Amino acid sequence: AIMTSEIRHLQEAMKRHPRNKRCKVFLKELIDKRKKYLSDLRRWDYRRFEWFLEKLNIVYKPYPEDFETPTKKGSVRRVTAKKCDEIREAKLAAYRAELEGQQKDFFREKAEKLAFIRAEEIACGLEPTITEEEIQLAQQKAAEFNDKN
Missing domain, CATH: 1.10.287 (Helix Hairpins)
Structure with missing residues (x-):
């Protein structure tokens, strides 16, 4: 509850001073910490977790299961793999014909x-x-x- 009130206070401060990097970083870290605690609470006691969300009026979005940070190298690899698969399929179709x-x-x-x-x-x-x-x-x-x- 204390984290949530501090997060809301920092969000208001960010609206007034959007270029304040320290505040932005602290806000993100605080949100991540709260999300971690919520995920632990969800795993241990789901009924209390739901009560908690209802009282604080917040929405919980779980982490994606297969999260991968987008990188240029990864994007190039995926595009290359997709293009190679298309070429392979076209060659196989021609050979089959x-x-x-x-x-x-x-x-x-x-x-x-x-x-x-x-x-x-x-x-x-x-x-x-x-x-x-x-x-x-x-x-x-x-x-x-x-x-x-």
């Missing part, structure tokens, strides 16, 4: 190669390791990509 464009030829070649391997295994008298279903599945996928494009 290129790969999707190649899928049509890939599945067509896959079906041909699977059919050739199966024919070679049968010609050599071996038991075929590739089934007709696998060949048909590759041909269906190639047909799907032909229909899309």
Whole structure:
């Protein structure tokens, strides 16, 4: 309560003399100290904390959980990281589009190669390791990509 009355008195003094640096620094330190005490009281006894706020007619704003002082270096790092992420995403999207464009030829070649391997295994008298279903599945996928494009 004493801190609050002193803070209010110093705020009035700051309105009259806004360039008084000592007063400004002392006011800020006093506000920070009161905020620290309020946060401790809030953690220990919330009901008393609320009563205290009501009686003193003040508003408590808790500290942000992930507070980081803004610096030029930090800002540059964040902007750089954001720009790098955008470039990376653009390159990945372009590469993905290129790969999707190649899928049509890939599945067509896959079906041909699977059919050739199966024919070679049968010609050599071996038991075929590739089934007709696998060949048909590759041909269906190639047909799907032909229909899309």
